[in-house]
Amino acid sequence: MASARSWRARRFRRGVAGLALAAVAVAACAPPDRSAEVAAIIKGLDNPFFQAMGQGIEDGATGPVTVQAAQSTADTTGQADKLSAVAVQGFGCYIINPISGTNLVQSLSLIAKQGKPVINIDSPVNAEAARLAGATLASYVGTDNTHAGQVAGDFLAGRLPAGAKVALIGGTAGDVTSRARLDGFRAAVDGKLTVSQTVDVNEWSRSEALTRAEEIMRANPDLAGFFVANDDMGLGVSRAVQNAGKSDQVRVVSVDGVEDGLRAVKSGQLAATVAQYPYTIGEMGVEACRAAAAGHTLPATVNAPVALVTQDNAADALSAFPKPFEQYDDPYRQLLQQ
Amino acid sequence: MAEAVAVGADRESLGGRLRDIGFWADWAAVIGLVALVIVFGLASPSFLTLGNIQAMLVSAAILIVLAVGQTFVIATSGIDLSIASIMTFGAVVLGLLYAAGWPILLACLVGVVAAGLAGVINGTLVAKGRIPDFVVTLGMFSAASGAALILSDGKPTQVVDGFLLALASGSVGPFGYFIVVAAVVVVVAHVALFHTRFGVHVLATGGNAEGARAMGIRTGRVRLAVYLISGVLAGVGAILLVSRVGAAEPAINTTYLLNAIAAVVLGGVSLQGGRGNILGPVVGALLLTALTNGLTLLGISQYYQPLAVGVVVVMAALLMRYQR
Amino acid sequence: MTQQSGTAVLSTEATADALLVATGISKSFGNVRALQDVSVWLPRGQITALIGDNGAGKSTLVRVLSGVHPADEGSLTFDGSPVRFASPEDARTAGIETVHQNLALIDDLTVWQNLFLNRELVRGFGPLSFLDRKRMQEQAEKMLSRLSVNVPPIRSKVRRLSGGQRQAVAISRAAGWGSKLVIMDEPTAALGVQETARVEELVKGLRADGMTVLLISHNFDQVMRLADQVWVMRAGRLAAGRRTQDTDGEELVGLVTGAITS
Ligand SMILES: Nc1ncnc2c1ncn2[C@@H]1O[C@H](COP(=O)(O)OP(=O)(O)OP(=O)(O)O)[C@@H](O)[C@H]1O
Numbered sequence: 001m002a003s004a005r006s007w008r009a010r011r012f013r014r015g016v017a018g019l020a021l022a023a024v025a026v027a028a029c030a031p032p033d034r035s036a037e038v039a040a041i042i043k044g045l046d047n048p049f050f051q052a053m054g055q056g057i058e059d060g061a062t063g064p065v066t067v068q069a070a071q072s073t074a075d076t077t078g079q080a081d082k083l084s085a086v087a088v089q090g091f092g093c094y095i096i097n098p099i100s101g102t103n104l105v106q107s108l109s110l111i112a113k114q115g116k117p118v119i120n121i122d123s124p125v126n127a128e129a130a131r132l133a134g135a136t137l138a139s140y141v142g143t144d145n146t147h148a149g150q151v152a153g154d155f156l157a158g159r160l161p162a163g164a165k166v167a168l169i170g171g172t173a174g175d176v177t178s179r180a181r182l183d184g185f186r187a188a189v190d191g192k193l194t195v196s197q198t199v200d201v202n203e204w205s206r207s208e209a210l211t212r213a214e215e216i217m218r219a220n221p222d223l224a225g226f227f228v229a230n231d232d233m234g235l236g237v238s239r240a241v242q243n244a245g246k247s248d249q250v251r252v253v254s255v256d257g258v259e260d261g262l263r264a265v266k267s268g269q270l271a272a273t274v275a276q277y278p279y280t281i282g283e284m285g286v287e288a289c290r291a292a293a294a295g296h297t298l299p300a301t302v303n304a305p306v307a308l309v310t311q312d313n314a315a316d317a318l319s320a321f322p323k324p325f326e327q328y329d330d331p332y333r334q335l336l337q338q
Numbered sequence: 339m340a341e342a343v344a345v346g347a348d349r350e351s352l353g354g355r356l357r358d359i360g361f362w363a364d365w366a367a368v369i370g371l372v373a374l375v376i377v378f379g380l381a382s383p384s385f386l387t388l389g390n391i392q393a394m395l396v397s398a399a400i401l402i403v404l405a406v407g408q409t410f411v412i413a414t415s416g417i418d419l420s421i422a423s424i425m426t427f428g429a430v431v432l433g434l435l436y437a438a439g440w441p442i443l444l445a446c447l448v449g450v451v452a453a454g455l456a457g458v459i460n461g462t463l464v465a466k467g468r469i470p471d472f473v474v475t476l477g478m479f480s481a482a483s484g485a486a487l488i489l490s491d492g493k494p495t496q497v498v499d500g501f502l503l504a505l506a507s508g509s510v511g512p513f514g515y516f517i518v519v520a521a522v523v524v525v526v527a528h529v530a531l532f533h534t535r536f537g538v539h540v541l542a543t544g545g546n547a548e549g550a551r552a553m554g555i556r557t558g559r560v561r562l563a564v565y566l567i568s569g570v571l572a573g574v575g576a577i578l579l580v581s582r583v584g585a586a587e588p589a590i591n592t593t594y595l596l597n598a599i600a601a602v603v604l605g606g607v608s609l610q611g612g613r614g615n616i617l618g619p620v621v622g623a624l625l626l627t628a629l630t631n632g633l634t635l636l637g638i639s640q641y642y643q644p645l646a647v648g649v650v651v652v653m654a655a656l657l658m659r660y661q662r
Numbered sequence: 663m664t665q666q667s668g669t670a671v672l673s674t675e676a677t678a679d680a681l682l683v684a685t686g687i688s689k690s691f692g693n694v695r696a697l698q699d700v701s702v703w704l705p706r707g708q709i710t711a712l713i714g715d716n717g718a719g720k721s722t723l724v725r726v727l728s729g730v731h732p733a734d735e736g737s738l739t740f741d742g743s744p745v746r747f748a749s750p751e752d753a754r755t756a757g758i759e760t761v762h763q764n765l766a767l768i769d770d771l772t773v774w775q776n777l778f779l780n781r782e783l784v785r786g787f788g789p790l791s792f793l794d795r796k797r798m799q800e801q802a803e804k805m806l807s808r809l810s811v812n813v814p815p816i817r818s819k820v821r822r823l824s825g826g827q828r829q830a831v832a833i834s835r836a837a838g839w840g841s842k843l844v845i846m847d848e849p850t851a852a853l854g855v856q857e858t859a860r861v862e863e864l865v866k867g868l869r870a871d872g873m874t875v876l877l878i879s880h881n882f883d884q885v886m887r888l889a890d891q892v893w894v895m896r897a898g899r900l901a902a903g904r905r906t907q908d909t910d911g912e913e914l915v916g917l918v919t920g921a922i923t924s
């Protein structure tokens with residue numbers, strides 16, 4: 001055994017030696033200077049919302065920019081790994097859209113040591129956790145999802161008779177965005193409409209939303225409206241309404257303003273969508289990086305634009321897509337124009 | 339790999355060995371890792387920086403812990419499909435207890451115990467219920483994530499705690515605590531598998547359960563024990579996970595399940611059981627982590643990353659067929 | 663057609679110094695009644711053979727005696743006291759070692775690991791006991807050297823051994839523990855002439871050392887050469903018993919096929 005073992009150990013040592021040799025060989029060339037570049041780590045690129053966000057980041061940048069995304073919205077540690085990986089490359093500015101309030105905090109503490117600005121977009125980092133980890137955020141830009149839900153609620157309350165029955169369809173149970181949108185909607189319709197029930201749909205699945213909507217309509221023949229937490233599910237729900245032959249009776253309102261959603265509003269399948277502008281959020285994120293590089297002090301929080309899209313303005317919204325069709329405030333651009 | 343054939347007659351010349359595909363098969367994971375290190379090292383100057391190596395080791399830690407647990411199960415010719423859900427379940431228990439005001443160490447302990455219990459249920463059903471491993475752990479996969487959702491009401495619990503934060507970011511010399519935890523798990527597991535009676539019985543149960551039973555080994559108990567180990571290590575993974583992401587989240591990350599199995603396969607452990615090895619899966623876990631890290635550094639779209647993992651795993655499995 | 667044998671028929675009534683007495687053993691696997699009311703006994707310090715055609719139930723009886731399968735009915739007395747073997751470990755603890763027909767070797771473990779399977783030597787105590795590999799390897803050499811013509815390398819995996827070498831490992835394992843009873847289910851089935859001779863020497867050696875042996879074999883010459891007494895099984899039942907000195911190969915063939923009944 002002894003001789004065999006030492007023979008194996010020799011083989012192993014040879015392997016390690018090779019590894020070390022390779023390391024020395026590459027350590028000879030110095031890393032390129034990326035301090036003028038921007039790295040963005042976002043939640044995912046597997047749905048139109050984040051694709052638009054990524055596009056906004058790339059279009060908004062004047063120089064090279066690296067956009068990386070998590071494998072899925074459950075891939076909390078994978079996203080942290082990616083941020084750690086880009087952090088060692090010494091970028092000049094980091095844009096992050098964390099999956100949860102805390103999953104990137106540990107990686108942020110690495111960046112904090114470099115003293116580089118971090119712009120938080122879309123989903124906020126938990127302030128307490130950031131403080132404990134010694135991570136500082138230069139600025140936050142995102143949409144107020146509660147506000148988006150309120151806009152949808154005001155719209156539906158204005159269109160439906162008092163006390164009309166509506167049902168709410170949320171995304172994955174416990175998802176912060178979904179919850180905020182539903183809460184905002186409920187607050188806005190309180191005392192005006194009757195919320196008959198709320199269901200959550202795992203993984204924001206369009207087909208499951210469709211099935212659930214069918215069940216809800218069967219149980220509530222007098223239902224007058226659905227509020228759905230995103231456009232994709234909203235399209236599934238509107239299909240359920242069509243299948244049930246209730247297009248005239250049941251109105252569907254959703255949130256997001258993705259291209260398909262806008263088209264559906266134009267064609268009347270959706271009564272309205274509350275458009276958020278991930279493209280603009282991404283764009284504002286890189287503007288914030290530039291403003292920070294130019295030495296400006298950034299505002300702590302910036303609200304990204306939200307717009308109610310109904311049949312009246314759907315055409316405008318579509319032609320301007322993915323940018324907003326209305327004027328909006330952009331404090332970073334104002335800083336850069338000073 | 340560490341226990342690769344150890345027969346005197348095997349000492350051929352170096353050239354002979356290099357021509358023997360069995361040599362490459364035995365060392366597939368190490369060779370793959372070295373190849374990746376060279377390729378990425380040349381392609382991205384940041385890859386071999388100390389900071390990046392530390393980051394990789396930290397991010398490999400959870401996977402290593404899970405892969406070690408999975409190795410024990412696979413060595414008995416079982417498979418634990420529930421390992422990532424049990425980790426999620428343990429994390430939720432930990433998070434809820436912490437939120438309820440329990441001291442963090444106690445919350446961690448009970449989280450590990452809860453995960454261990456889930457493992458015991460797996461083991462009991464496999465050993466006593468004589469239900470195939472695949473079916474039992476597929477059921478537990480669903481049940482544990484369901485339990486996590488029910489307990490947490492689907493909501494993430496923030497666990498912002500000094501101790502866990504220190505665990506995530508502190509280090510002993512250049513080695514983060516995560517790496518230390520993983521290293522301890524690896525050493526203990528290696529000793530348990532190769533230097534105790536239990537380890538021999540694990541391999542015997544996986545290699546020839548009927549024969550092992552005929553020699554008086556209580557294969558049922560062995561199976562129960564490996565699922566307990568797998569559950570407890572999932573619980574240890576849960577502590578690392580919560581400390582890493584600062585929250586206990588009920589959503590399960592199936593990447594951990596797939597990568598834990600992939601790491602074990604890459605490490606040369608046969609899914610048929612009977613052949614175990616701890617260092618191989620560890621190298622496999624490092625390889626998978628280095629792969630994702632390198633692709634990220636090179637700015638390659640994450641769409642390609644699962645593809646790359648798949649290709650590597652299948653190539654390794656092909657090579658493994660020539661294992662001696 | 664049937665001839666009545668004139669020679670001394672062995673009674674199923676055990677003598678007082680019998681090491682093992684099995685009484686009325688029955689065992690079914692679903693609809694297959696593998697053993698029906700089988701009673702046999704093994705004289706202490708002697709070699710007893712068990713013969714019968716394929717499927718007669720020999721291996722099933724072996725597995726009952728070695729604790730692998732509990733019997734459905736019947737009782738066992740070992741070394742003077744009634745026993746119930748709930749597991750092979752119970753039987754091994756009582757002093758019964760078995761060479762199973764399928765050998766019960768673990769292919770991916772080494773020869774020495776197989777020899778010490780579930781009898782591993784450790785250093786330390788309690789949870790801190792670690793395998794004493796060196797001592798096991800040394801003893802493994804000794805256990806094997808008693809037997810084989812070409813001793814298998816103790817550090818090689820059993821997977822790489824020839825059929826004869828595998829058998830040698832299984833036999834050495836059963837013989838190596840100084841137990842009271844060694845059961846061998848067709849130990850020479852895969853062996854060449856030289857190896858068979860060695861195994862026969864070993865079996866005689868065990869008897870010389872005072873051990874009791876139960877030998878299952880299809881080779882009646884071998885049975886006549888080695889055994890002191892013979893049990894014959896047919897279709898799950900005990901067909902006959904003989905002292906070897908009172909019988910010959912021809913009669914055994916008749917008993918096995920059923921041409922002779924007793
Ligand atoms: N585990 C089992 N499950 C079902 N049937 C079994 C089992 N073991 C044995 N049998 C059946 O019991 C009967 C006796 O088998 P056994 O192996 O004892 O025969 P044998 O006398 O050892 O034969 P051979 O000389 O071929 O080894 C056969 O019909 C066999 O098919």
Ligand SMILES: [Mg+2]
Pocket residue numbers: 720721722763847
């Ligand atoms: Mg047989």
